Amino acid sequence: MKFCTFRQKDVEQVGIVSSDYQAVYALKELNITINKMEELIENYTALKEEILINRDQLTPIPLDQVELLAPIPHPKHDVLCVGLNYQLHALESAKFAGREYQKPEHPVYFSKRVNQAVGPNGRIPAHANITEKLDYEVELAVIMGKTCSKLAPEEVFDAIFGYTIANDVSARDIQMAYGQYMFGKGLDGFAPMGPWIATKDEFPEPPHLNLKTYVNGELRQDSNTSDLIFDLPYMISELSQGMTLETGDILMTGTPAGVGMGFIPPRFLKVGDEVICEVEGIGQLRNTVG
Structure with missing residues (x-):
């Protein structure tokens, strides 16, 4: 299933996305007291069967009658991120920084402050x-499904709720x-994210998904998560050895080659540009620079 956070008549709700992506179904119709996505994730195991049985009886709300928000508009913690996790992107990053490329021995972890996700x-x-060097990065984002620590790699997928699309927007001049x-x-x-969360049962373990970015209709990034240097079990297990991961925590897993700084000359974003980040099996995240 795919779950979204949406606003209708100034009221934020959690809903189910229809199979044709043309409508949403408000969970409140099931008399389920769920006011935000984190509450759904926390109680999903107990609610899943009821939602599956009754979702076809809910009233569809056309997608063009609601405002889709980021699935988790206000993350409880900063978003966990990993950099240089696709080999070709690590290579283009090294070239931009004027240094020799070396395959990393360890993931490059950092956190991304997100007061409100776009x-x-x-x-x-x-x-x-x-900044004069605004850049885009399509990423598969993992949503944790339970509070956990010291996970073994083989336990990681049991702890995941689902996946969404993220754009790790970056100011390269500030970064450098x-x-x-x-x-x-x-x-x-x-931190644009969305348009919804797809639950993990829609994908194999690990998920091998195509990722793409279009800027003003031009394909810039085109890769697959099978090219990750460090995979999901490795990263999430490693992080959990020393920090508690909580329900609703978000991990951005890295971006492939094709970011603006990788072109010669670089092709950074400007006001008015439309950026579409796409992940196979999830959908498209469309945003405009302004």
Whole structure:
């Protein structure tokens, strides 16, 4: 199933996405007291059967009559991220930074501050007062399904709720100037996510999914999660050895080659650009720079 967070008549709700992606069904029709996505994730095991049995009886609300929000608009914690996790992207990043490429021995972890995640069709702030090198990064984002620690790699998929699409928007000039990722990737509006969460049972383990990014209709990124240097069991197990992962926590898993800084000359985003991030089996996340 696919679950979304949407706003209708100034009321935020959690809903089920129809199989043709043309409508949503409000969970409140089932008399389920779920006000936000984290509550659904927390109680999903107990509610899943009831939702499956009754969802076809719910009243469809056409998608064009609601505003889709990021599935988790206000993450409880900063989003966990991993950088340089596709080999060709690691290579283009090294070239941009003027250094020799070396395959990483360990994942490059960092956190991304997200006061509010930008939803589908939302605006990516240009922050033109502090950056001239605005970039895009399509990523598969993992949504944790339960609180856990010290997971073995073979236990990781049992702890996942599902997946969504994320765009790890980055200010490359800030990132390079400060020599770390926090500031250049943590500006307001730099975490578009959505359009919904697809539950893990829709995918194999591990999920081998095509990822693409289009800028103004031009294909820029085109790869597959099978090319990850460090896979989901490795990363999530490793992180959990020393930090507790909680229900609703989000992990962005890295981006493939084709980001703006990888072109010669670089092709950074500008005001008015439309960015579409696509992940197979989930859908498209469409945003405009403004």
